[in-house]
Amino acid sequence: MTQYAIQARDSEPTGYDTPERHTELHEQDWNREKSTALAANEGIALNDDHWNVIMYLRKQYLEQGSPRHARSLARELDRYFVLKGGSRYLRQLFTGGPVTQGSRLANLRAPANTTDLSFGTNF
Helix, strand or coil: CCHHHHHHHHHHHCCHEEEHHHHHHHHHHCCHHHHHHHHHCCCCCCHHHHHHHHHHHHHHHHHHHCCCCHHHHHHHHHCHHHHHCHHHHHHHCCCCCCCCCHHCCCCCCCCCCCEEECCECCC
């Protein structure tokens, strides 16, 4: 197994069952105030559009677990928010990347390959 395959395998939080994911999110002691404070530190004033994305990310995590790759989650977000402008709309909300910054504000572990420093890409 290559080094990259091992890192990808080890970085995934495994396929928890839905009740275990509920417990994990409940034990995080996450609330909107914490996300609002974190966003303020990053220069973002959260509005309803931001909260729609954050809640969608948390809902997806509860239903499907952590995505295997950032690209798949970016595609999923693009499809879900297509009527509002898709990825362009999401980039306006989260300048640090809808997957990267959105996951951070939703208090979720970002999926593998979220940032590619060689290309300067953030999903």
